[in-house]
Amino acid sequence: MGTARRECTDRLLIVSERHLTSVLGSYVEHFNSHRPHRVLGQRPPDPPAPTAPAVGTTVRRTNILGGLINEYRNAA
Template identity: 60%
Template structure:
């Protein structure tokens, strides 16, 4: 394929580990729906709303957003719970709530105040 970089040993590593390598066509959004969903969510909620100053800044923002996405952000398919929920169950009627801005104030997370 023209324009696609492939390393011949890359597929060998996965095949040796018992992983099937599936080639997806370039620029085919339905070929890898999970990756496309993730990229779309990151763009809508994060990178489209912030000016990225460079590669290090982008890596920092994506790391922080990934933590927010997995540990705090509600997911509709998980009954509004995050993939890695906090271990304790909190009665929000009996406690105070504390706001914590993330990604430079772009997103706010709410937790129980100590």
């Protein structure tokens, strides 16, 4: 809970319970599928399928929570 509070809700103005539910849902998805964890060797708990970057590919940025968090992936 401390991580969600420090990285997410302390940086946003939550206006309703519905808004809080939406924000926490997005954060939990990011936390479990993309965010690196030190105890797991900088891998997320549910990592996406590994892809090796090809020469000349670009990196795609995805904004999470209106840009509060950014995720980076290789463009297909």
